[in-house]
Amino acid sequence: MTAPLLEVEGLRTHFLTRAGVAKAVDGVSFVLQPGEILGLVGESGSGKSVTGFSLIGLVDPPGRIVGGSIRFAGQELVGLPAEQMRALRGRRIAMVFQDPQATLNPVLTIGTQMALALQAHDRVSDRAAAERAATMLTRVGIPDAAARLGNYPHEFSGGMRQRVAIAMALLNGPELIIADEPTTALDVSIQAQILHEMKALAAESGTALIWISHDLATVSALAHRVLVMYAGRIVESGPVGAVLRAPLHPYTRGLLDSLPAMTEPGRRLRQIPGTAPSLLALPPGCPFAPRCPRADAACTAPPPRVDHAERRALCHHPLEAAA
Amino acid sequence: MSDIVQASALTRRFDPRLSLGDRIAAAFGARVETRPVRAVTDVSFAIRQGETLGLVGESGCGKSTLGRMVAGILPPSAGDLRIDGEPVMRHGRKTTTRIQTVFQDPFASLNPRRRIGATISEGPIAHRLIRRAEAPAFVADWLARVGLDPAVATRFPHQFSGGQRQRVAIARALAMRPDILVCDEPVASLDVSIQAQILNLFLDLREALGLTCLFISHDLSVVRHVSHRVAIMYLGRIVEIGPAAQVYAAPRHPYTQGLLDSVPKLRLDAEDVSFQPIAGELPSPLSPPSGCAFHPRCPRATDLCRAQRPELAPHPGEVAVACHHA
Numbered sequence: 001m002t003a004p005l006l007e008v009e010g011l012r013t014h015f016l017t018r019a020g021v022a023k024a025v026d027g028v029s030f031v032l033q034p035g036e037i038l039g040l041v042g043e044s045g046s047g048k049s050v051t052g053f054s055l056i057g058l059v060d061p062p063g064r065i066v067g068g069s070i071r072f073a074g075q076e077l078v079g080l081p082a083e084q085m086r087a088l089r090g091r092r093i094a095m096v097f098q099d100p101q102a103t104l105n106p107v108l109t110i111g112t113q114m115a116l117a118l119q120a121h122d123r124v125s126d127r128a129a130a131e132r133a134a135t136m137l138t139r140v141g142i143p144d145a146a147a148r149l150g151n152y153p154h155e156f157s158g159g160m161r162q163r164v165a166i167a168m169a170l171l172n173g174p175e176l177i178i179a180d181e182p183t184t185a186l187d188v189s190i191q192a193q194i195l196h197e198m199k200a201l202a203a204e205s206g207t208a209l210i211w212i213s214h215d216l217a218t219v220s221a222l223a224h225r226v227l228v229m230y231a232g233r234i235v236e237s238g239p240v241g242a243v244l245r246a247p248l249h250p251y252t253r254g255l256l257d258s259l260p261a262m263t264e265p266g267r268r269l270r271q272i273p274g275t276a277p278s279l280l281a282l283p284p285g286c287p288f289a290p291r292c293p294r295a296d297a298a299c300t301a302p303p304p305r306v307d308h309a310e311r312r313a314l315c316h317h318p319l320e321a322a323a
Numbered sequence: 324m325s326d327i328v329q330a331s332a333l334t335r336r337f338d339p340r341l342s343l344g345d346r347i348a349a350a351f352g353a354r355v356e357t358r359p360v361r362a363v364t365d366v367s368f369a370i371r372q373g374e375t376l377g378l379v380g381e382s383g384c385g386k387s388t389l390g391r392m393v394a395g396i397l398p399p400s401a402g403d404l405r406i407d408g409e410p411v412m413r414h415g416r417k418t419t420t421r422i423q424t425v426f427q428d429p430f431a432s433l434n435p436r437r438r439i440g441a442t443i444s445e446g447p448i449a450h451r452l453i454r455r456a457e458a459p460a461f462v463a464d465w466l467a468r469v470g471l472d473p474a475v476a477t478r479f480p481h482q483f484s485g486g487q488r489q490r491v492a493i494a495r496a497l498a499m500r501p502d503i504l505v506c507d508e509p510v511a512s513l514d515v516s517i518q519a520q521i522l523n524l525f526l527d528l529r530e531a532l533g534l535t536c537l538f539i540s541h542d543l544s545v546v547r548h549v550s551h552r553v554a555i556m557y558l559g560r561i562v563e564i565g566p567a568a569q570v571y572a573a574p575r576h577p578y579t580q581g582l583l584d585s586v587p588k589l590r591l592d593a594e595d596v597s598f599q600p601i602a603g604e605l606p607s608p609l610s611p612p613s614g615c616a617f618h619p620r621c622p623r624a625t626d627l628c629r630a631q632r633p634e635l636a637p638h639p640g641e642v643a644v645a646c647h648h649a
């Protein structure tokens with residue numbers, strides 16, 4: 001086995017707010033190989049974006065990484081001086097943000113922004129930069145890319161802006177891309193094209209990808225492995241097919257069951273009762289217990305780790321893992 | 324079942340708003356955009372009493388524009404919309420409360436400075452469906468029906484989660500006692516488990532109140548789940564319409580086929596998945612292609628398609644398709 005590209009161990013990122021400490025990420029561990037596509041799914045507010053921000057060193061106060069380790073290509077990123085983190089970011093690790101507005105500068109043309117992103121890390125002529133930018137825009141499905149370099153962000157539709165943000169992330173050929181809900185705002189037809197490109201990219205250039213999404217269908221079609229987050233923790237992980245076919249954790253089961261495709265048209269969907277707990281006041285023990293059909297008295301204690309072949313879950317009463 | 328909603332040849336153009344300077348410049352031959360956006364063109368359909376018609380299509384194809392015309396919020400440039408034979412608008416103004424709307428972003432559609440109890444009761448009071456003194460009990464009843472604690476009536480929108488705000492928006496629309504509900508992307512911003520709760524609420528209330536619905540979404544599996552019939556839109560026109568089961572099982576228009584092929588499906592096997600994107604981009608509504616608007620992207624296009632626009636023609640099984648080769 002090759003050396004992992006990324007090893008995250010016991011990562012904890014907390015927000016110190018007036019109302020208390022929000023444990024947005026609370027003990028997250030996983031490993032990522034070069035060329036691997038990892039899906040990160042879970043309830044809104046479960047800490048997916050904050051996990052991504054932690055990896056690229058963009059957690060803003062009142063948030064802070066309060067524990068754990070992030071090793072990228074052997075180098076420890078937690079506690080890395082800001083200068084060195086900035087040198088990595090955009091070049092070896094890139095992020096596509098949930099909101100493309102966060103990436104694009106409204107007062108610069110797309111061509112200028114892409115050239116600047118290239119020239120920040122490398123000595124590239126303006127002409128070579130423009131060519132490189134046009135190639136990337138074409139890959140994400142912007143027609144007539146060379147001509148669009150002179151356009152400003154507002155001259156693109158929302159879906160096109162999202163694709164430009166993805167092209168920017170690809171620009172420097174990073175080893176790791178963190179993509180936060182990159183296709184939720186896109187049409188299915190454009191989405192298929194982006195997924196196709198992302199898959200090809202990982203296979204051809206060995207770029208590893210963390211794909212944050214609550215679209216289980218997209219994740220199942222794209223990722224090799226999946227992490228399921230709930231209330232700041234990874235409650236289940238494993239190969240995507242195995243996890244979605246027969247989840248160990250009742251929360252994963254609940255997520256799958258609530259998809260429209262899982263119920264006959266027109267019938268009530270099976271929904272997970274209740275709402276996600278406040279991160280300020282997590283119940284002792286398993287945070288999913290108040291909503292879990294399998295919960296009993298045992299669940300007031302912290303859930304044990306269940307290992308099943310390549311899969312893991314945090315649960316007192318895991319479901320049967322079918323073959 | 325009789326038709327309750329009748330849309331005939333609905334058309335909506337948006338003319339560019341030109342300043343005096345632009346107009347003078349244009350008159351002297353400067354390149355100023357003077358062409359109108361043809362958002363919706365010649366769309367006719369009917370919705371039967373108690374039926375949900377799903378409306379899907381790519382971003383920018385005119386779904387919201389059509390939805391707003393059906394809801395009586397946006398006057399059509401041509402054509403008209405009737406409920407039980409009565410026009411929904413007169414002199415550019417909505418004349419009925421029988422039709423109400425739920426939008427995608429409940430935060431944008433709820434007044435941030437108004438307590439949600441007042442938000443729910445203001446319409447019914449203004450239209451004399453209830454008296455002011457009845458409002459507190461009325462609000463409590465509606466909050467309970469959409470699964471919220473009646474005690475939240477005094478809160479402001481920002482104090483709610485996305486799913487809760489969508490419940491408030493549904494309560495506000497239904498409190499007007501409509502017969503017809505237009506839902507424009509009501510679950511697009513919600514995650515899977517909240518989406519399931521809202522869709523269930525929609526199904527329950529639709530049944531309990533006998534609602535007729537136009538349900539707009541870009542999520543094909545959501546539309547499949549809630550719709551009896553579906554209409555597929557492309558560049559301002561309906562290209563296929565028919566019973567949902569039929570259209571999803573055997574799509575006839577090449578665009579519908581492409582759309583359904585490009586949806587990622589939940590894959591439980593380990594097999595490698597290839598995606599089938601539709602080639603090309605949605606063309607500009609400023610200058611729609613000649614003939615069939617889909618021809619530049621269509622694998623089956625011929626000279627006929629480039630020259631002549633196909634009419635929406637009936638096919639077996641209550642389906643209508645606008646394609647020369649369907």
Ligand SMILES: Nc1ncnc2c1ncn2[C@@H]1O[C@H](COP(=O)(O)OP(=O)(O)OP(=O)(O)O)[C@@H](O)[C@H]1O
Nearest residue numbers: 015017022024043044045046047048049050051279
């Ligand atoms: N600046 C902040 N101050 C306080 N709490 C914060 C802050 N930013 C994030 N949080 C908390 O961290 C938790 C995790 O947020 P995060 O954005 O990672 O969720 P997510 O899983 O990405 O959700 P979504 O699917 O809605 O994007 C949230 O519950 C949020 O309340």
Ligand SMILES: Nc1ncnc2c1ncn2[C@@H]1O[C@H](COP(=O)(O)OP(=O)(O)OP(=O)(O)O)[C@@H](O)[C@H]1O
Nearest residue numbers: 337360362381382383384385386387388389541608
């Ligand atoms: N007020 C307006 N002024 C000018 N053009 C408009 C206006 N409203 C809509 N349009 C244009 O009409 C076309 C159809 O827009 P519409 O919002 O109906 O699309 P849609 O199918 O709802 O897209 P989406 O899925 O992105 O919501 C687009 O080209 C849009 O830019």
Ligand SMILES: [Mg+2]
Nearest residue numbers: 048049098180
């Ligand atoms: Mg997020």
Ligand SMILES: [Mg+2]
Nearest residue numbers: 386387388507
């Ligand atoms: Mg719309």
